[in-house]
Amino acid sequence: MSPAPRRSGFSRRRWLLSAAVLALAGFALALWLFLAQGGLTPLRVPVGEPWQGSDDPGQIAHGAYLARIGNCLTCHTSRGGIPYAGSRPFRSEYGVLYSSNLTPDPETGLGEWSLAEFNHSLRHGVSRTGLLYPAFPFAHFSHLTDEDVEALFAFLRQLPPVRQAAPANAMSAPASWRNFSMFGWRMLFHRPSAVIAQVPDDSGPAPSQAWQRGRYLVDGLGHCAMCHSGRGALQSLPASRYMAGEHITGQGWYAPPLDREALAHWQEPELAYYLRNGVSRHGSAYGSMAEVIFTSTQFLTEDDALAMAIYLKTIEPAPSVRHDRRSASRDPASAGIGNGMNVYRQQCADCHGLDGRGRGLDYPPLAGNRLVMSASGVNPIRMVLFGGVAPVTGGNRQPHSMPPYLTWLSDREVAEVVNYIRSAWGNQASAVTIDDVRAQHSLMLH
Template sequence: MTRAFRWMTWLALSAAATLAHADDVERGKYLATAGDCAACHTARRGEPYAGGRIVPTPFGAIPAPNLTPDTETGIGAWSADDFYRAMHSGEGHDGRSLYPAFPFTSYTKVTRADTDAIFAYLKGLPAVRRAAIPDSLRWPYRMRSLMTAWRTLYFDEGEYKTDPARSAAWNRGAYLVQGLGHCNECHARRNSFGAMVTDPFLAGGIVPVQNWYAPDLSMGTHGGLAGWTETDVVALLKTGRSSKGVAVGQMAEVVLRSTQHLTDADLAAMATYLKSLPDRDPPPQRESAANARELAMNGQKVYTDRCAGCHAADGRGKGDAYPALDGNGSVTEPTGINAIRMVLSGGFSPATAGNPRPYSMPPFSQTLSDDDAAAVVTYIRQAWSNKAPSVSPNDVRAYRSTPGG
């Protein structure tokens, strides 16, 4: 073999390796977007992925760490094995257990090939030096030794396993929903130790501290998305709006930062998986207030004066501008939290490529009393085909100054 031939072979192999690395970096960027990593690891007006954003929990606040390749304050000294161990096993570079505010409980399902691609993308970011911020966890939750028992009770480690009885699209959707998308981290109840209640899966729950109700994601009977089609799900994830409702609160940020950037094929796969979730038992309903009928009657007057102009007298909304309230899962969800917060604080949908100028709902906290707000929410939860329990003025007071708006 001549020296020239060896040189040409080396150049070809080097070029192929460079292209393969570039492909990994680009794929890692897409996967990091699918995982919505920037949402926690980017402080407001901060450098991308440089950490510093405070993640609130019922046990105290935890600052998200720096994921840029700075060797002292980021992941510059990490190896791909270290990163996989963090994602898969919930263990940091120093071997300590990570707190489940980092959703390793879902990311454990991500494959090694995908964690390697994400790591390659993060290692290619500009290095940002940012001193770590100490957490403010209360005692005894700051004792990491307690995580050993927590992990034994509540953490099932393991990559996603393909179900051969299901289609490729279903498996792709399950992988994204269960793993990278970590949907269950919000769309599930949590017990007193902060662990997700996963049976039934994706059955909805109040997001701790943020105080929004993340709905049940079943599209079957009694599910939070009952009556939705797969097209409706894709439209919401892609544009922030659909014929069945709009993304507001935390979901608006998820659409803005993450799901609008996913391929149509991946969004359709997620919808295919959600469509397969089983029917639900009728949810336990909270007891209506004794004066629910009176509240609804008063609420109809408020609705006619303040709401019907946009949402129509019959609750069917107006085209793409104003969503229907009749049959809207955000209106009829079990707690009434979302409707109360929308009336008080307004609703602001994300500006996406598919919906660059979304219509928003103004806040009424300054113009409606607790009694009037409770009345109009009760009315829309019980008017037309809606049959949800009433809310009380005390419920409204509880969310007037709630954090996480």
């Protein structure tokens, strides 16, 4: 016998063995991923008799309050459309998705749904429609209590039924193959525990009732992390980027980090006041946050707003936040101011003051201002380009507004004046570019 065939026999056995080991490892990994997204339970939609609704006015009122905090109205109403009848478009790199009709119409809404099915769609993101897309914050809603789910359904069931089917989604494959793509996505990314802060271990003092309530509201119904957490691959929300700040898909605005360092200058009652009124001595809320306050958090009870604030101020900064801050301060806006100071003197100083200290309560200071110095420059760019107005709330009945400079200043002048206000009067933040300004034009409407 020559050694050659023996070697090849040996390597074939080795090859078969490696293939078997690989197949086994692949199978184990798939099984692990399948179990990590919850196993079979989430995929089985419970059937049952249509729910007849509730005749308890207290429960319905409680549901209406919860619907405010969950902001169901905003996502489930099209511009100028009938409240809760759906069809609001959600744009992303995968195309356009439309929200569902939540009114009790039997054909196009939730009229035929059982309470178990409603519960299942909120908790697991699966309904008779199929596996739902994560534009619907079901990972957050998975933390709701049974009592709150029932109250929400009680509220929705007594709305006037509206017959309105959502337009067909316009997404590209493979995202458009709903069950196929979402099954894969859930295996890789659906981890409800990643969107809720873990309760500190037994070693420390037990968390207060207010803290627990705050966490329930912020991480559950309030789904604040949907904008404020950093995104991972394919729109996922990894635990490592919890509340680390992010540019909001398709909207242009940047939601800053929310953690105990980022909010160090806010007292809890100030933060609660901001959530209920949209204004504060640290500046007002604009853009997406103004919308959240206007449609949702201004309706919080004082206790619930305070509970949220208490919780927010205990969040540990995500590692990536520290990194962002360091690079921002290493790159102070020394270049790119160009004509910015003159533009400021001519266009802005009348209202905001030559010294950047603002005027009275109506014209906010830009010196030391959090929005001006936020890690990303997009928010001040948007303010200058499109102007802005804080939300109308109980504590801010007649807001003054900031005028838009879109047609008045060139993109270069906008970049320069933003760089000026990000570096004058002791302010320190990274420089913006003309391309940053240009990129905002296409996102004007949001």
